[in-house]
Amino acid sequence: MMLTAELIKEKAREYGADLVGIGDIAGFADEIPQRDPRQILPWATCVIGCGFRVPRALYQSMADGSQHFNYTQLGVKTIDEELSEVFLLKMAGLIENEGYDACVQRNISNLRIKGDKTTNPEVSDTYELVHAEPVAPGKPAPDVIMDFTRAAQVCGLGSRSLRGGVLTPQFGPFVRFVFIVTDAPLACDEPFKRELCDQCGACVRACPGHALSSKDGGLDSWQCAVYYRGAHRSNPFMTDDILKGHPEREAILNGDKRFDAESARAIYPSLRFLPMAQTGYAPCLCGRRCDVACYEHLREAKIL
Numbered sequence: 467m468m469l470t471a472e473l474i475k476e477k478a479r480e481y482g483a484d485l486v487g488i489g490d491i492a493g494f495a496d497e498i499p500q501r502d503p504r505q506i507l508p509w510a511t512c513v514i515g516c517g518f519r520v521p522r523a524l525y526q527s528m529a530d531g532s533q534h535f536n537y538t539q540l541g542v543k544t545i546d547e548e549l550s551e552v553f554l555l556k557m558a559g560l561i562e563n564e565g566y567d568a569c570v571q572r573n574i575s576n577l578r579i580k581g582d583k584t585t586n587p588e589v590s591d592t593y594e595l596v597h598a599e600p601v602a603p604g605k606p607a608p609d610v611i612m613d614f615t616r617a618a619q620v621c622g623l624g625s626r627s628l629r630g631g632v633l634t635p636q637f638g639p640f641v642r643f644v645f646i647v648t649d650a651p652l653a654c655d656e657p658f659k660r661e662l663c664d665q666c667g668a669c670v671r672a673c674p675g676h677a678l679s680s681k682d683g684g685l686d687s688w689q690c691a692v693y694y695r696g697a698h699r700s701n702p703f704m705t706d707d708i709l710k711g712h713p714e715r716e717a718i719l720n721g722d723k724r725f726d727a728e729s730a731r732a733i734y735p736s737l738r739f740l741p742m743a744q745t746g747y748a749p750c751l752c753g754r755r756c757d758v759a760c761y762e763h764l765r766e767a768k769i770l
């Protein structure tokens with residue numbers, strides 16, 4: 467069987483991908499070593515990018531206040547932990563059967579490269595690889611973790627949003643990605659050239675925790691993590707006894723208090739509204755309003 471870009475795209479769709487594109491490895495020429503796919507497979511020729519849509523109705527149910535847990539369970543965990551993994555292993559088998567290497571990359575939800583002080587609000591906590599050291603001079607500290615937003619752009623699938631995620635012409639922000647770094651000689655797509663984010667600010671205004679800013683680099687991930695977990699009045703599970711007696715309760719519930727890593731972690735135990743023990747994924751209690759507002763804006767502006 468001849469491994470072509472057409473075959474890869476056909477199989478990716480057959481195995482469940484909603485979007486697929488192939489990016490030239492040259493598109494990562496100026497990437498920092500700790501995020502560079504060429505550090506994972508130095509003889510790589512390209513990166514295959516695949517997107518899985520998150521059903522719109524999962525966001526709608528959160529906006530309606532009728533369901534929150536299904537988004538976390540199906541829209542985040544199942545896509546990242548199950549769909550992505552089975553998909554990647556099947557694709558890797560297809561590529562390696564033809565004699566090429568396939569370094570499969572799923573979303574590394576709970577790790578941060580050394581020096582990355584941000585967090586992922588979707589999981590119970592994140593760990594920065596502070597003790598990692600390169601195994602030889604000239605090598606990056608492990609683990610190398612690709613920038614998925616950049617990779618999606620190189621693969622021609624979408625552009626960076628103000629929040630730092632990917633906006634696609636098909637699904638807006640309602641999509642999650644996986645990648646395969648490979649030496650298969652595949653015809654590559656053009657990088658995504660448009661800027662879908664028009665800096666409208668709808669996502670900034672929609673966040674109950676004021677975690678987004680059009681000036682200060684987009685997302686404050688620790689602020690987001692606290693409000694994603696529901697430290698605001700619009701959380702339908704909020705009761706009078708949550709944070710009772712806390713001297714800053716009003717400011718917190720109004721989204722006015724600023725959190726850093728230390729203060730965010732300190733307040734996590736007070737924000738237990740739905741279970742996370744079985745999954746390690748934090749229930750989304752902000753309704754991901756930034757993305758919902760973005761989706762609506764993109765539809766109204768006819769960008770979607």
Ligand code: SF4
Nearest residue numbers: 673690694752755756
């Ligand atoms: S709306 Fe939710 S996910 Fe979006 S930035 Fe605010 S807290 Fe984070």
Ligand code: SF4
Nearest residue numbers: 628663666667669760
């Ligand atoms: S809501 Fe507007 S500013 Fe925010 S990511 Fe979407 S297009 Fe960009």
